[in-house]
Amino acid sequence: MKFSDIFVPRWQNSNPEVRKRAVERLKDIKLLAQIAEVDDDPGVSQAAMIRLESLQVKETVA
Helix, strand or coil: CCHHHHHCCHHHCCCHHHHHHHHCCCCCHHHHHHHHHHCCCHHHHHHHHHHHHHHHHHHHHC
16 A cells, blocks of 8 residues: 555555445446546456446436
8 A cells, every 4th residue: 555545535546456446336427437448457447337337227227
């Protein structure tokens, strides 16, 4: 863990596992789309895409 990780949101943490867990709790569709596109870790990008799809499905059902 970097010292700077204390001052940034969890989805910006240097540890990809922390970012993945944070993505699973996000509800901001625009932010999730951005993370899916630009995150360096493929696992985090994939987690963001899965969460994004899940939220979009919930919107269409509701």
